[in-house]
Amino acid sequence: MRIVIVGGVAAGMSAASRARRFSPDAQIVVFDRGEFVSYGACGLPYVIGGEVGDFGDLVARTPEQMRARGIGVRTRHEVTGVDARAATVTVLDREAGRTTTEPFDRLLLATGVSAVRPAWAQTDLGGVHVLRDIPDGRALEASVAGARRACIVGGGYIGLELAEALRARGLSVVLLERGPEVAGRMLDPQLQAQVREELERGGVDVRCGVTVEGLTGTGHVTGVQTDAGLVRADLVVVAVGVKPNVELARAAGVRLGKTGAVAVNARQETNVPGIYSAGDNTQSTHRVTRRSVHIPLGLPANRMGRVAGVNMAGGNARFPGVVGTGIFKTFELGVARTGLTQTEADELGLNAVSVDVTSTDHAGYHSGSRPIHVRLTGERGTGRLLGAQLIGRNHLSVKRVDVVAALLGTRATAQDLFDADLAYAPPFSGVWDVLLVAADRLHRQL
Amino acid sequence: MRIVIVGGVAAGMSAASRARRFSPDAQIVVFDRGEFVSYGACGLPYVIGGEVGDFGDLVARTPEQMRARGIGVRTRHEVTGVDARAATVTVLDREAGRTTTEPFDRLLLATGVSAVRPAWAQTDLGGVHVLRDIPDGRALEASVAGARRACIVGGGYIGLELAEALRARGLSVVLLERGPEVAGRMLDPQLQAQVREELERGGVDVRCGVTVEGLTGTGHVTGVQTDAGLVRADLVVVAVGVKPNVELARAAGVRLGKTGAVAVNARQETNVPGIYSAGDNTQSTHRVTRRSVHIPLGLPANRMGRVAGVNMAGGNARFPGVVGTGIFKTFELGVARTGLTQTEADELGLNAVSVDVTSTDHAGYHSGSRPIHVRLTGERGTGRLLGAQLIGRNHLSVKRVDVVAALLGTRATAQDLFDADLAYAPPFSGVWDVLLVAADRLHRQL
Structure with missing residues (x-):
């Protein structure tokens, strides 16, 4: 039995660990295109803010520790294709520049989400950041050191957590939100004002109902152009949402759900036999509404990974669904x-x-x-x-x-x-x- | 409809308020032998410790405020007898020294618990205290001011809360517990040591497996005599438990349960028609075991009072039971x-x-x-x-x-x-x- 896992963060590593426990004999290989695996991405804003000492502290287990447990972790290895009928994946070794074909009996897609970058944010200007992974975090940290005026675009979880972090680092912070209030998709209108008022109490200049039109600067960003004027900034964080990474799923003939994320059953099985999906790239069932939802958060991702790991290794676990916490x-x-x-x-x-x-x-x-x-x-x-x-x-x-x-x-x-x-x-x-x-x-x- | 309530703290006042809301026409009279009603007795250790400014802050509503809501509150009025057949109570006005007979259609016994005072603690020595009500708290506060060495007898909730409070006031504190560990009835043995260690970290001298034999001193206490020697102390708090106040219930022919507290059904009705019981003097059903238990704590007391209040006023509420939280x-x-x-x-x-x-x-x-x-x-x-x-x-x-x-x-x-x-x-x-x-x-x- 050869279990191949694409993506080694929350869902992927949970799956690998569970599969290992459940089946001592299975061969388990995890490919991750990045350098870091098995880390708590939710902690990234807290490294910036200083409540976590270093990005390395977010790592739960190093590749070496995983290998010692019999899990073959290959970082900087990007899975670029899936052949469902042949039961193989194509893997690009980004270090060596070499592509190989790897067989699988069970395949888990744990490809996560990417930060949405609107057209105006697709730029080479210095000082413009998203925050999804440790390299993003290190790049942001490097920019914070020399910055004085930050502009955060987006008033969701990450934007709001970063607002506190960047104020703690002594920067002036302008937070731009397109909707009428921050935390708009999380709370009813009756509660949203309290969040904005807390940000303002903390010295954040919150501007809602503002649409970004572009960035200014040459080489390094100098400002954010909006429909309500220019916001001067030498640091811009784009936190306008995430989208599931479903390219591999599509290539493999795996069905997506209405949410745009991968559709699975409660065993985390996709429509393609032998191919599982788990984590932020995957939709789940809302236990209150019984509808499919895409809620990319840490606990459901880890839980889906566990379920997939057990099932790929021959067990029978079921994901109970989420309630939107x-x-x-x-x-x-x-x-x-x-x-x-x-x-x-x-x-x-x-x-x-x-x-x-x-x-x-x-x-x-x-x-x-x-x-x-x-x-x-x-x-x-x-x-x-x-x-x-x-x-x-x-x-x-x-x-x-x-x-x-x-x-x-x-x-x-x-x-x-x-x-x-x-x-x-x-x-x-x-x-x-x-x-x-x-x-x-x-x-x-x- | 005349509703008479004996006891005006947690259960009694909850009952009065609920009955008032449910039946605007009922006459509602609350007798309390003490001076204070409607206060949070659980807050007493925190006044001693300084987290609450004054004993008066514990009072949720004054008798005047209750009267303004149409609830006749008579403090320093002690109900000394119940005639269930005649449907009357005998009331001693402790101020005037006068006894009257008061009729009721519905009677609530919300008489609470008293602190257990072992024989050795039944003394006139100064500096020896229990902590159940505001007068107890004021007396203790007066003793704390001049004291240097406190000895707390009993390692339950109140003893453990007071240990912190008295240390915060700068006293040396010895805590004596008869059993092998503190918090012994609350936790499994595996967890008890952690509580003791925290007390010790806080500077409390914890001595378990020690039995108190008597007090020393003339006029004012000077020490606690134990089977493990003399503990010098100029302040002694006796916190060895509570017992339900069931004298009136007995006098009225109300049945007690195996726990020694008053037995009621889920409507808080006793075996005597028209007589209800609620609060710390009353037993309840444990929802996990379905057995009768006597757990005298703030939330169940208030909840029982609400239920009794609704039912006495002609409604139909049920107490769900407790789970021993x-x-x-x-x-x-x-x-x-x-x-x-x-x-x-x-x-x-x-x-x-x-x-x-x-x-x-x-x-x-x-x-x-x-x-x-x-x-x-x-x-x-x-x-x-x-x-x-x-x-x-x-x-x-x-x-x-x-x-x-x-x-x-x-x-x-x-x-x-x-x-x-x-x-x-x-x-x-x-x-x-x-x-x-x-x-x-x-x-x-x-």
Whole structure:
């Protein structure tokens, strides 16, 4: 049994490790076009910000460590083609410039996503960056050292995390967002302003409803031209989204889903026998809506990889699906969501209602107490929970989103949440945790 | 409709507020033998420690505020007798020294618990305290001001919280525990040492396996005599447990349960028609074991009070039961539990198994990362979750016990927990939250 894995970061390495454990005999080879494998890409903004010492700290296991476990890791090896009928891949050794053909019994596509670069960002100007992998991070780090004015384009997770990081490095930061507010796809409109206000409190110049038209400069960037004028900048980060890397899948005759990412079943099998897909390049099933979604995040990617690894090695694991959980920190603020927002529920035609509760994360009288806002969404008629959005001024307080995330997996009702025997002591929550207060209000409206 | 409530703290005031909302017409009278009502007793150690400014800050609503909402609050009025057949209570006005008879249509016993005072602690010596209510807190505060050496007797929640508080006030602290370790009834033996070590790190002299025999001193306490010698102390806190206040219930012919607390159905009704019971004096059903338990804690007390309030006012609410969740902080450490420990499961004859995972609360490479230990217990054969115990060096990290607490209410399996789409970003957890790591290991053993 020869298992070939394309891509050695989250899903690919999880798959390799699982396959190794499950089948001591299988030959396992991982090809990655880059230099680094098995690292936490989500940590990149925190290296820039200084909370992580070095890019090397993000690496969980080196190729040597993987090889010692019997996993053949070949970095700087790019898989350029797949022949599904012959069960071979074409591999370019980028160091040697040599191409070989490699056979497989099972093939995993764990090719991830690439940062979207709009036409204006396809440039050779110095000081223009995206942030997807360690080389991106090193290049950005090198630019930060000499920069004074940063312009971040895009108000999603990475843009918001980087805004804090670049302010921490002493740069002035302008954040441009095309939509009416930052975090626009993550939260309902009622909560978005709080995120913007926190950025502004942290000294970020946030400009929403602004479209970028181009960059200025020769050799090195000097500014970002927008429909609202020129923004001077000697450092530009393009964080406008990602797209799944599906070229190999297409070449292999693997079917893509409506989301544009690879379609798989719960065993991570594609439509082509013997070919699996896992990670950010792959779509998954939303457990609340039962629809296919493309949510490229760390935990689902790792989980899909595990499932694929077990199954490629002859086992039988199933990916349970996702519920759309996401979380980030920017400055002091923690922001989290799970399930559906009211906006998303409305788009799906569900009979949804939301309640908002502003309370404190500790007992109100405790000096450690900070504000927390919970928006909880449920379905009229069935009473079931649909989702939650949380914003807390002690960022750790929003990790309680996990309570709702876990319950969404069991198709629980608002009453189930209200009945939960949650932990209470003054340094942790009010006697009625804010989630319970919200559940109480919600279930009376369902 | 006249609703009489005995006791105006957690359960009593919750009941009064709910009954008021549910029935605008009912006459609602609350008698409390003390001076203060509607306060957060769990906050008392934090006033001593300085995290709460003043005992008055613990009061959620004053008697005047309650009266403005149409709830007749009579402080310093002690209910001394119940005549169930006549449907009256005897009330002693402690200020006027006058006794009256008051009729009721519905009666709620929300009489709470009292601190246990062993024979040796029944003394007039100055400097010897328990901590159950605001007068206790004020008396303790007055003693702290002039004290240098504190001795806390009892290593449960209050003793452990006070140990931190008294150290913060600059006192030397000796903590005496009769059992082999502190937190002995809350955690499995495997975890107890970590709590003791944290106390020792905080400068507390912890002595386990020690039995108190008496106090020394004349006028003011000078020491605690134990079977392991004399402990010098000018301040002694007796925190060896609580017992339910059931004298009135007994007098009224209300049945007690095996736990010694008042037995009720899910509507908080006792065996005597028209008489309800709620709060710390009342037992409840454990949702994991279906047995009656007596767990006197803030959230269940408030919840029982709400249920009783609705039902007394003519509604139909049900108390869902508890799952044995508890949490406390001592020094930097957060400690939490829910469901059953392995010890408790063994005592019940369940076929239980536990796994231990030590990990970090943030991504391991993040500078905010602190150790967290999770012990997760499940049932062989059924695969269901039975309980969790958490110890974290960032105290807030153990609030994730709520994920397990919520799932226990839905009788979830370890697989359900493992499948949960929990929130991940480096400042919040590892990509596999420690709960998921534990669930993975556990479900493979069930």
